[in-house]
Amino acid sequence: MRIGIVCPYSWDVPGGVQFHIRDLAEYFIRLGHDVSVLAPADDDTPLPPYVVSAGRAVPVPYNGSVARLNFGFLSAARVRRWLHDGAFDVVHIHEPTSPSLGLLTCWAAQGPMVATFHTSNPRSRAMIAAYSILQAALEKISARIAVSEYARRTLVEHLGGDAVVIPNGVDVDFFAKAEPRPEWQGDTIGFIGRIDEPRKGLPVLMRALPKILAARPQTRLLVAGRGDEEAAVESLPAEVRSRVEFLGMVSDEDKARFLRSLDLYVAPNTGGESFGIILVEALSAGAPVLASDLDAFVQVLDQGAAGELFANEDADALAEAAVRLLEDPERRAGLRARGSVHVRRFDWSTVGADILSVYETVTAGAAAVAADERSGLRARFGLARD
Amino acid sequence: MAGASYSVPPVTATLVWTLWILAALVVIGLYLSWTAGRLDRLHARIDAARAALDAQLLRRASVAQELATSGVLDPASSIVLYEAAHAARQAEEEQREVAESELSQALRAVFEDPQQVEEVREAPGGDAAASELAEAVRRVPMARRFHNDAVGSARRLREHRKVRWFRLAGHAAFPLAFEMDDEPPAALVERTA
Numbered sequence: 001m002r003i004g005i006v007c008p009y010s011w012d013v014p015g016g017v018q019f020h021i022r023d024l025a026e027y028f029i030r031l032g033h034d035v036s037v038l039a040p041a042d043d044d045t046p047l048p049p050y051v052v053s054a055g056r057a058v059p060v061p062y063n064g065s066v067a068r069l070n071f072g073f074l075s076a077a078r079v080r081r082w083l084h085d086g087a088f089d090v091v092h093i094h095e096p097t098s099p100s101l102g103l104l105t106c107w108a109a110q111g112p113m114v115a116t117f118h119t120s121n122p123r124s125r126a127m128i129a130a131y132s133i134l135q136a137a138l139e140k141i142s143a144r145i146a147v148s149e150y151a152r153r154t155l156v157e158h159l160g161g162d163a164v165v166i167p168n169g170v171d172v173d174f175f176a177k178a179e180p181r182p183e184w185q186g187d188t189i190g191f192i193g194r195i196d197e198p199r200k201g202l203p204v205l206m207r208a209l210p211k212i213l214a215a216r217p218q219t220r221l222l223v224a225g226r227g228d229e230e231a232a233v234e235s236l237p238a239e240v241r242s243r244v245e246f247l248g249m250v251s252d253e254d255k256a257r258f259l260r261s262l263d264l265y266v267a268p269n270t271g272g273e274s275f276g277i278i279l280v281e282a283l284s285a286g287a288p289v290l291a292s293d294l295d296a297f298v299q300v301l302d303q304g305a306a307g308e309l310f311a312n313e314d315a316d317a318l319a320e321a322a323v324r325l326l327e328d329p330e331r332r333a334g335l336r337a338r339g340s341v342h343v344r345r346f347d348w349s350t351v352g353a354d355i356l357s358v359y360e361t362v363t364a365g366a367a368a369v370a371a372d373e374r375s376g377l378r379a380r381f382g383l384a385r386d
Numbered sequence: 387m388a389g390a391s392y393s394v395p396p397v398t399a400t401l402v403w404t405l406w407i408l409a410a411l412v413v414i415g416l417y418l419s420w421t422a423g424r425l426d427r428l429h430a431r432i433d434a435a436r437a438a439l440d441a442q443l444l445r446r447a448s449v450a451q452e453l454a455t456s457g458v459l460d461p462a463s464s465i466v467l468y469e470a471a472h473a474a475r476q477a478e479e480e481q482r483e484v485a486e487s488e489l490s491q492a493l494r495a496v497f498e499d500p501q502q503v504e505e506v507r508e509a510p511g512g513d514a515a516a517s518e519l520a521e522a523v524r525r526v527p528m529a530r531r532f533h534n535d536a537v538g539s540a541r542r543l544r545e546h547r548k549v550r551w552f553r554l555a556g557h558a559a560f561p562l563a564f565e566m567d568d569e570p571p572a573a574l575v576e577r578t579a
Contacts, residue, residue, distance in 0.1 A: 164527070
């Protein structure tokens, strides 16, 4: 099958959606499918052979922050050329509501189109104004995928229609087979994420830390991720600070080894998560997980069966649960075992097969993807070849 | 500039107005034609989605019937499954949703027990049959959701004033969602390796 995948965000910037697309593309290539990924990228970035650059993304203020987007005639022309050259059986667009390549592709193509909605942004003012334009483009999508039940609910509320839920994939064995590192073992709590992004929740964990250390002084907190380390420990008493170790950015291999080594992985995120891939990675590595009770997390953790939950932003509840788990090796072993079984449904072998089922459902008997002649002005005067 | 308009002869003023009205009509016409194009595309999408749903339903009924006649299942289960699969395949359009729902229920009843699924898998050729059935019962809800999503989009557009007043939908029948019980048997789609 000839598959075209559209990535809305710059390939040079690491991010969840980019990693998801990379893994998905490589999974399909291993199965023998023809895959081409269209992504924004700087001209001098080295790209894998299956990625086609759609040009540099332009930083624009959008939706309260600066987003790097692709739009305009040049990008639209590149999208059209890519569609023409690829002659795809199906095009898979990621994040079709962001005003970037995804939307341009919706606009320019006709035929079997699949779209994955990753984030669950509340409807922005710009989206309401652009609603009818957006709706006309989104109507062409033959199958919608939401990454979680929560993302599906927001999608249904904001855009109407329906979607199937297919979670993000993880290479479970990559994490399950990683070798633990001794210096990260022994009464360790782990955190992975941007240090200075409050929604990742490190401040909540920092507030809980003195209480955890009061009950179990031998505990160490290991933090992996970018950000200002000084500012992160500012609120802590001096004697507690020495129990916090910053590892900076870690490679994928080290991340897996890190998760394998921990006694407890804590995800104190306070919001803005539509899936929670890091929890799946922690479960894959067999780390006992303690997470805030965000909708997306509750679902990934199977309503609390595969990992413990605490009330969001409640540092006391976090401390209490962490101490209870650290003192109970049996409970942690139980969580490890249940987590390792539960996480199999997020493995690429399952997720990829489901996505392929979606492709096959929409392509059965349909013509291949082609440029949409009708969206041009000529068509309005009945001049287009149809 | 207001003074200048007094000096314009009445004929020219009428002409200017006519041109404006014509321009407005052209714009409205383009917009309506664009909307009609959107609607046309949605109807085409519904047709494709419906064909895909039909294909998946047929596939599910066929696999179920094959299993029922294979002798792998006990006679009681075989009869229940055969009856339901046969009825689903033969159902008239109006009874289709009910018949397909009943097949879902029959499948759930027969494969409720994980033990039963194991037995099928162990029989010669049973593994392939069970996998085919598992795939079919997973794809039916998918295809149905895509179909109903397209139907929802088309209905929202068709209920709009501009579409109703200008009869942009032509003679196309008002699209109906396909409502059925498509819950798959848990033991069959359970994927804990």
